Amino acid sequence: MKPYGWYLVLGFVTTVLPVAMELSVPRLLQFMIDDGIRPRALDVILLGALYMFIAAIIGALSTLGQGYCRAIVSQGLAFDIRHALFRHIQALSFANLDQMQTGRLMTRVSSDVDVVRMFSSAGLALLLRVLMMIFGSVFMLLLTDWQLSLIMFAVAGVSAVFIRYLMLKAARLFTLVQQKLGELNTLVQENLAGVQVVKAFARANFEIEQFQASNIDYREKNIEVGVLMALAMPALQALTSVGTVAVLWFGGLSVFAERLTLGELIAFNNYLMIGMGPLLFLGNLLMMLARAEASAERLLEVLDTAPALKNPPQPHRARRIAGQVRFENVSFHYSRGREGASNGAGASGEDVLHNISFTVESGQQIALLGATGAGKSTLVSLIPRFYDVAAGAILVDGVDVRDWEASALRANIGMALQETILFSGSVRENIAFGAEAATLEQVIAAAKAAQAHEFIQAMPAGYDSPIEAGGANLSGGQKQRIAIARALLIQPGILVFDDSTSAVDMETEYKIQAALEALARERTTFIIAQRITSVTHADQILVLDQGRIAERGSHRELLANSRIYREIYASQLGDITRENGY
Numbered sequence: 001m002k003p004y005g006w007y008l009v010l011g012f013v014t015t016v017l018p019v020a021m022e023l024s025v026p027r028l029l030q031f032m033i034d035d036g037i038r039p040r041a042l043d044v045i046l047l048g049a050l051y052m053f054i055a056a057i058i059g060a061l062s063t064l065g066q067g068y069c070r071a072i073v074s075q076g077l078a079f080d081i082r083h084a085l086f087r088h089i090q091a092l093s094f095a096n097l098d099q100m101q102t103g104r105l106m107t108r109v110s111s112d113v114d115v116v117r118m119f120s121s122a123g124l125a126l127l128l129r130v131l132m133m134i135f136g137s138v139f140m141l142l143l144t145d146w147q148l149s150l151i152m153f154a155v156a157g158v159s160a161v162f163i164r165y166l167m168l169k170a171a172r173l174f175t176l177v178q179q180k181l182g183e184l185n186t187l188v189q190e191n192l193a194g195v196q197v198v199k200a201f202a203r204a205n206f207e208i209e210q211f212q213a214s215n216i217d218y219r220e221k222n223i224e225v226g227v228l229m230a231l232a233m234p235a236l237q238a239l240t241s242v243g244t245v246a247v248l249w250f251g252g253l254s255v256f257a258e259r260l261t262l263g264e265l266i267a268f269n270n271y272l273m274i275g276m277g278p279l280l281f282l283g284n285l286l287m288m289l290a291r292a293e294a295s296a297e298r299l300l301e302v303l304d305t306a307p308a309l310k311n312p313p314q315p316h317r318a319r320r321i322a323g324q325v326r327f328e329n330v331s332f333h334y335s336r337g338r339e340g341a342s343n344g345a346g347a348s349g350e351d352v353l354h355n356i357s358f359t360v361e362s363g364q365q366i367a368l369l370g371a372t373g374a375g376k377s378t379l380v381s382l383i384p385r386f387y388d389v390a391a392g393a394i395l396v397d398g399v400d401v402r403d404w405e406a407s408a409l410r411a412n413i414g415m416a417l418q419e420t421i422l423f424s425g426s427v428r429e430n431i432a433f434g435a436e437a438a439t440l441e442q443v444i445a446a447a448k449a450a451q452a453h454e455f456i457q458a459m460p461a462g463y464d465s466p467i468e469a470g471g472a473n474l475s476g477g478q479k480q481r482i483a484i485a486r487a488l489l490i491q492p493g494i495l496v497f498d499d500s501t502s503a504v505d506m507e508t509e510y511k512i513q514a515a516l517e518a519l520a521r522e523r524t525t526f527i528i529a530q531r532i533t534s535v536t537h538a539d540q541i542l543v544l545d546q547g548r549i550a551e552r553g554s555h556r557e558l559l560a561n562s563r564i565y566r567e568i569y570a571s572q573l574g575d576i577t578r579e580n581g582y
Helices: 002-037 042-091 102-144 146-193 195-200 204-256 262-303 376-381 406-410 427-431 440-449 453-457 476-489 506-522 555-561 563-573
Strands: 325-333 351-360 365-370 391-396 413-416 494-498 524-528 540-545 548-553
Touching: 002 042, 002 102, 002 262, 042 102, 042 262, 102 146, 102 262, 146 204, 146 262, 204 262, 351 376, 351 391, 351 540, 351 548, 365 376, 376 494, 376 524, 413 476, 427 440, 427 476, 440 453, 440 476, 476 494, 476 506, 540 555, 540 563, 548 555, 548 563, 555 563
Parallel strands: 365 524, 365 540, 413 494, 494 524
Antiparallel strands: 325 351, 325 391, 540 548
16 A cells, blocks of 8 residues: 555545544533533523534535545556566466466456455545544543443443454455355366367256355355344444443433533433444445455455565576577476476476477477376476476577576467467467567568468458457467467567468468478477378477387488387378389
């Protein structure tokens, strides 16, 4: 709240003024009764009424100002927290994000921020007002009659014990409620992301049952909260009623004994109501505080998460890179918080790459082959330092990737990943995602190289045609070609194609390869492919098996010397004796 200091000061003043005006009313009533009504002094009554009217006007204007300040502070606070969360999430590494489920992160960015906003808007001002009303009324009660005030202290003491019990129980419950909401959001997010798989395998009923179980869990925790909050008000009302009856009884006896005037008794009873009324709300407000505290802790859990990958104190930077890549005895495993490695490459905590060593010179093409789970995608994800190696080193242009500034390194690596991700926006915006300043001519050139120009031109608005979230209005092959164009447009020193032509037909793939061959002469290119025809032209082919390099060499060398490579070739293209020259 620091940036809103002046609004906080003004908000505090506009909270204090209405309380002061309200606390003055019982004293004015006492004055009007004892010095005006009983002696029939009309001028005193009129003066008291005028003061009460002025107090009401000041209170109303102050409340209006307080509402304005609350809106500025609460909305500003929510804006700042959301912005800080989103910026921090962007700074987190893949190792961090692997341990945070998307649905739970969404709950924190939306629901938890909103809980904190609601408390900073209504809860904080009301809590401050309630506390001032309670302590102000206690002070005025003591000034009016300290003996009757003992009743107030007895009631307040019992109420404090009860509220403390509610606070302890509520804090635990609200944390559980937000956790259950996060689990529910995760289920919804995963279901929507995988809706095609769910329908393809007719698993809708299973998904509904899972959602129902989680929804019931969430409902039961909310019912517990509701019961707790429902218990608070009647219990505090009962205590207030007991206090009021006791004051009227003992106060009435004091008036009969002429120890108190009638005006003092009425003023005392009003102060008691002023003090006990807010006490009824204090339980709910403190539970609102407990809920906000639980949400704030969940927000801080994200904000306090230090990125697993950090830039060195003096990072290496380069606008362009030559593209030499060297792996030196690299081993790698995913963190244990990860459900499983990408593409099934090993269980969490186990090495998915073992002692990998090879060198790729600038401008060379290197292909990676191997069964699913062999570690191909994992290997290329280490080049832009999405993860840090467990052992060994990866050098780009002779510099360890851990010594590079991450953004400078990644700006020189164009990636068309296995899972094609497109964003809401136009075709042009998606292709120019990594090069916002690119001209339309440059975008078109990249699209032509990726064999995407023809189908883009056929779309209603061409390059300005909208793409739905996730590319829902495009085929798999069209999405892959836009992703390839996006990687080519930034003109990187290193290109990575991770099975990025798996959804296009053989003829289109051949055209893409022909275009890429010309573009890739001055760039180092890594190609992961399932089709062996996609890698025959590579300078070097690495055959991976269970995270190790089983074989390496050119296409002809591997046909001659590698049993695994010959088996892959034969399974896709038939008898290897038909290979020209073999």
